[in-house]
Amino acid sequence: MVETVISVRDLSKSFAGVKALDGVNLEIRAGEIHCLAGENGSGKSTLIKVISGVYQPDEGTIELNGTRHDKLTPIEAIRGGVQVIYQDFSIFPNLSVMENLALNHELSQGRKLVNWRRFRTIAKEAIAKINFHVDLDARVGDLSVADKQLVAISRALLHDTKLIIMDEPTTALTNREVEALFRVILDLKSRGIAILFVSHKLGEVFEISERFTIIRNGKLVVTSLPEELDHKKFAHYMTGREVDDVRFEQPETVGEPVLEVEGLGLEGALEDITFTLHAGEVLGITGLLGSGRTELALTLFGLFPTDSGKIRVKGRAVRLGGIRDAIANGIAYVPEDRLTEGLMLERSIADNIVVAELDEFTSPLGMMDSTRRQSEVDRWVADLKIATANAENPVNTLSGGNQQRVVLAKWLATNPDILILNGPTVGVDIGSKSDIHLILQDLARGGMGIIVISDDIPELLQTCRRILILDEGRVTAEVDPDTTTEQELSDLITGAITAGVGV
Amino acid sequence: MKRILRSTEFYVFLVVVAISIIIQARSGQFFTANNLVDIANAMVVPGLFAIGAYMVLVSGGIDVSFPALASLAVYAATRFLVDIGYEGSILLPFAIVIVLGALLGAFNGLFTTFLVIPTLIITLGTANVFSGIMQGALNSVQISTLPPSMNAFGRANLFVATNPTSGLTSSMPVSFLILVAVAVIIFFVMKFTMFGRGIYAIGGDEASAIRAGFKVKAIKFWLYVVVGVIAALAGLIRTTSMGQMHPTNLLGMEIMVIAAVVLGGVAITGGTGSLTGVMLGTLLIVIVQNSMILVGVPTYWQRFALGTLIIVGTGVSAVQLMRRRTRQRLVSA
CATH class of the missing domain: 3.40.50.300 (P-loop containing nucleotide triphosphate hydrolases)
Known part of the structure; x- marks a missing residue:
């Protein structure tokens, strides 16, 4: 006994x-x-x-x-x-x-x-x-x-x-x-x-x-x-419900390139990164902590000045000198740590949703158009199924999954062409996770180019059309989720096996 | 050894030595007996204040009320003693000032313990309340004649140092012993009692301190009482050494004292710092204030030099903090 x-x-x-x-x-x-x-x-x-x-x-x-x-x-x-x-x-x-x-x-x-x-x-x-x-x-x-x-x-x-x-x-x-x-x-x-x-x-x-x-x-x-x-x-x-964990149907053909990165370098973090993101696809980027995956995301969002390389958005060469440049070029970034980087926890859900597009609702005199603000807030709360009784409640009253939806709403409200998500479902429960995956698929189908940075292997295999693996600031492999198992991907990430580098 | 090289205290010590040598080289007057005694004398009041400010900063708070607290405690005590024509020993003035300091400290303590308001705001408030009571209710004016024992204490000295070349003399006040005694006691309290370690623990992480079983509210309350007593002692010493009670003489000292404490390596965010560093930081500021006159630097340039020192000194600790954070990031990656 x-x-x-x-x-x-x-x-x-x-x-x-x-x-x-x-x-x-x-x-x-x-x-x-x-x-x-x-x-x-x-x-x-x-x-x-x-x-x-x-x-x-x-x-x-x-x-x-x-x-x-x-x-x-x-x-x-x-x-x-x-x-x-x-x-x-x-x-x-x-x-x-x-x-x-x-x-x-x-x-x-x-x-x-x-x-x-x-x-x-x-x-x-x-x-x-x-x-x-x-x-x-x-x-x-x-x-x-x-x-x-x-x-x-x-x-x-x-x-x-x-x-x-x-x-x-x-x-x-x-x-x-x-x-x-x-x-x-x-x-x-x-x-x-x-x-x-x-x-x-x-x-x-x-x-x-x-x-x-x-x-x-x-x-x-x-x-x-x-x-x-x-x-x-x-x-x-x-x-308490049936959650589908089957791989999302990936589109056969994708649209024009929305983002082309060529030979991108950042001292001590990234080296010679080259890849293309097409409209309508979800591109996965993974690697161990310290592999440069977060640095790459922040560089594309204009936070780090690049040392070398070119970035083209919709075929046009751009220089991303800051977050404002990135937003102006239709790039949005959902950070890894939504609590400290993505949200104003004490402020209302509504404020958080509209903060990145405040300029849109402001008259030349600096007055806020509250009717337009309200309709925008209502739209996103409904579209993303944010579970709240009142959008004027502070964000910290929401669960992790719903907070993540607010961060998403904030950036989607800027109408981006390129959406970069870093660890989109970290700390999010299974139900919300699958909802967020569905939202991403819908957005891609609508023509957005999406980059998902994650170390959640099932998530990458389920949601991405292609996956790039980073190691020590370089792209070491590109894999096709259709023909890759969880074990293979995990081995590639940890460097236990190496694949032919084909980008 | 490595630990010594990495500590802020070591660098403050180097700066103190460097400045001393420069002043000595330029004036030949720094390492003279009377100048050293003058510096020790000038250390007493800021040194005591700095000890109190250090304790509060370590707990994660910040106290800007101590000059007002000291002024009120000492003014009330002196007023009372002068009005009754007190002619007894110095012990009664000390006793009254200590009790008043403790009471006013407890006032600060109650507010910080039971209100979730940043201590800066609370002590800004109490500082105004204290000086308001002094100037309004007690109708403060300069008291130019102190009770005889207070006057005598202010003049009492341990020894007199004479400068062999200029013949100038400086006397080492008895109150210097009070600074030494308080520093020794607080050193022991902070290092060897659970109360002292509790102050560090609260400054590190208050929630963890509660879970670990520290009586956080009691520790904070008694901390402010102790700090009130130390501040009031400093006030009494300043009054006796001036030979008169000047109600507003101390006000405004808080910035310089907090700067000295931060220069000595006490983190403004709480939880770190040592008494050695605090004494070195105070010494540095006192030397700059007192001895630059020796090299013929005009008063307004002294203020400039002090300001620069504060910016550079706190800047260095900020850089160290950033380095540490970067290292942490690399470690966790």
Whole structure:
């Protein structure tokens, strides 16, 4: 009989009358890797917060290490061995690794004074637990994301930990770092520590979990074994609807070239980039982080002055000296990090949609034509199915998928001929992702030239007509998604195999 | 060793040495006993203020109210003591000023703890409230005769240094010991108590500090109380050394003090900085203010030099920050 670390029964929790959790049951056994999956807003975070004592449930019971709790406080959860690793890792970037590791422990011991020698001992003990090699005197802010995460994990192990909850731990990691993280997780498991791994990526659920639980709209959908899951079922459980993941029909013929890039160079980032984008096609560009894919996008958007090479838009040679030049030439760019680069989070949805085309609605005296503004806003909210009761609500009230639609609307409103999207569906749930893919196909069919920069391999294969692979600032391959498997594309990206370079 | 070479403190130290050598070479008067004592004397008040400003900056806030706070605390204390014709020891003035400083600091502390408003705005407000109370309610005027013990404290010195060539003398005030004592205590607090590490932690990431179990509100509140006490002490020292209470004498010092602290490597964004750097930054500004006269630089050029120093000094730390960010980007890529 395997010991149960925590089990929750018939858990319900409402916020302002909205049920965030509705009769959820979950049981986590000692030494088990359990995946918790669900779309944004499905109740995942609420469930984590109830298990870690941050929220008190309205109904239901929690049994931690065999003791029943109607209410669990954060301290009781920690004493019971529950540790949460938040997405931001809850670290102090300005302090040393040693201090980050030892502070929480010393605080929980109620110490008032600092003994630096004891700090060092505690820190050494912490990193030894997962065999993590790091300079204890380095500033945590200078570490890579993966190392920061390892700091948070080793810190969590200082307590007598029975369950570690990891909230979407792979979001900011590269593939290699994800593999390293999985090795750490397997090691923890071998020592009898249970892991609750929160994710919305199918690949991860398959690779790491022993059991998984999917919740949707606050209700438990299924708890099962990954062997019984496939992509279609997963998407169905997550979204509650049938999501097609078949490849989009690509047009046989495409239109005139809208963008021709020839011998483009940017010091230290890009070298001799040559490609053509036609009207009506979706062109994929991929590569590892640091391969130059983001630099290429920003160069085409006029942010970096090029050192060499030519750019032609609709056959006309152009010089892109800044964002204004790019917009004037019909180029739009949807950035990778919509939260910091793409949106004014505190401002209304409407303001965000019209901001790139404000000049259009302004009279020569600088007055805003509010009727035209409103009709424009209404059009985009309807066209892109942005789920909001009122377009005057701030953008940060929307889910990730809907925020991404607002960014799209903002740039589509400028009537671009060329649309460049960097990581269009990062952090977007499956349902919205497939909607965004549909929108892109429609736009291409309408004659727009679209560049999708992504490292999401299924996404690239599904949506693109051609895919360019970048490595160290050069185009190393062009592949046809029709004849390429996910494995082949992944191998090409990581350089495990090389293809004949034909551009 | 590498760590020393990378630290801001080291570069500020180099600049201090370089400027000293230049002034010595041009005037021959820098490394004379009386000039060094003069500099130490001039360090006391800005040095104390700088310690307080450093603590607030590390916590991620910024305090511009300390000169007004000090003026009000000391004016109220002096007014009261003069009005009752106080003739006792210096201990009572110190006690009153410390209590008033703590109360006014607590006022700042309450606001910053319970209102989600940038501390710059709050302390701009309280600075005006403090000087308003002093000038309006207390009807402040210059008090030219202090109680005898305060006068005596202002004149008390540890030793007198004489310049062998010019025969000029300078005395090292007893108050210098207060600067040393406060610096030692605060050094210990910031480095060896959970309260001090909590201030750093809050400046680094307040949400993380709460989750780690720091009592963030209590730490912030007591921080402002401590800073209030230090500022009030500085005010009392300035008043005793001038031999009179000049209510507006300190006002306007905040910019120079914050500049000194930032020059010393304390990040304006919070979380980083050391007391060593703060003392070096203050020393640098005091040397420029005090000793440029030795090389015959007119007063208005001193202001120019100070301004340049601040721009260059803070510019260097900004560049360092940018380098660090770039490095971080490369690391994470």
